[in-house]
Amino acid sequence: MLYTDAQRREILHCILDFGELYLNTGGEISRVEDTLSRIGRAYGAVRMDVFVITSSIVVTMESGDGESMTESRRIETAGSTDFTRFEELNSLSRRVCAQPMAPELFREDIRRIGEHRTPFTVSLAGSMLAAGSLSMFFGGTWMDGIAAAIFGAAICWLQSRIGRTSLNTAASNLLISLIIGLGAGIAARIVPVLNMDLILIGDIMLLIPGIAMTNAVQNMLVGNPLSGVVRFTEALIWAGALAFGIFIAIWIMILI
């Protein structure tokens, strides 16, 4: 390797930053592991040992002169899926693997990509359209669809407010589903043509950890069972919290 020790340290650091951002953006475990190994080899490592699970990354980079360097990173935030960031990280990794850039430039690119946020108006419009159309998909009427879209907007707003606090995903799912469940129940009482079940079915689609669960089962089936089990357990807890919130809401609506 042509790099000095300090530069190698910098490169390893960048690789961990890259992995953390990729994982928090919705990258699958095996994809993150594979990408980090490739980047390391592009920078001249003769051997890369990368171990990624949902909550941590460990990378050991061995250079040609027999020196090896290990660094680990604890992943704290669950992160949210952001496909624009995902795509940019993917193309950055391709560029780096084809032609390794100076570590400073690599760091700068990672920082720039990490700053991307989906505009609130886009996720608001998406949440409304998703909840409304999926409510109708599962058999709701036009009225149910419109009501689901309104509650979908409420979910999006609540998620962005709660996202700023340190409340964990399970508790936030419980709270949001309880509020939305009661809201839909009361709306269906006041306007009898509305169907509480079908409104809520559209809205809970926004909260179901469908992707986490699918990724998890996929991990378990295609050779990464440990990460699969970790993520599956996490997704089950989130789904359980969501279901429990709805459970309490239906129960209260039966009582009153």
Add this chain to the structure above:
Amino acid sequence: MTEQMIIQLATSFAGSLAFAMIFGLRRRYLLAAGLGGLISWAVYLAVHSFIDEIFIGCLAAASVAALFADILAHVYKAPATLFLIPSLIPLIPGSSLYYTMSSLVRQDAAGARYYGIDTIKWALAIAAGISLVIAVRELRTKKDA
């Protein structure tokens, strides 16, 4: 085609497109993402009209969605995940999960069991469908040195 099927096809398109928006997919890919949802639901409906078994229909739909995502990934030179996840949205068993819960609240054990098994079937079929396509992809690529 019944009226319900037409509504489902239209809303599966809209729902998948909407989820792609929530996930911040670039605008130029949005229509493709919606189309993925429409295709996977159309496959489900087509298979379902021959074989009255959720698992087979959903497995076929998820496999086709994964293939579709692979093709788009090739065309746009972007990761397949971007197109796969929105395409799977119509297959996520939101309604079964909800009815499982509501049966539990109403202490309807038979209903809870029926919908609970339904939910698990859908989830397993999605995962199996994708894994099938991944396994085929892995068979076709060589191990790197």
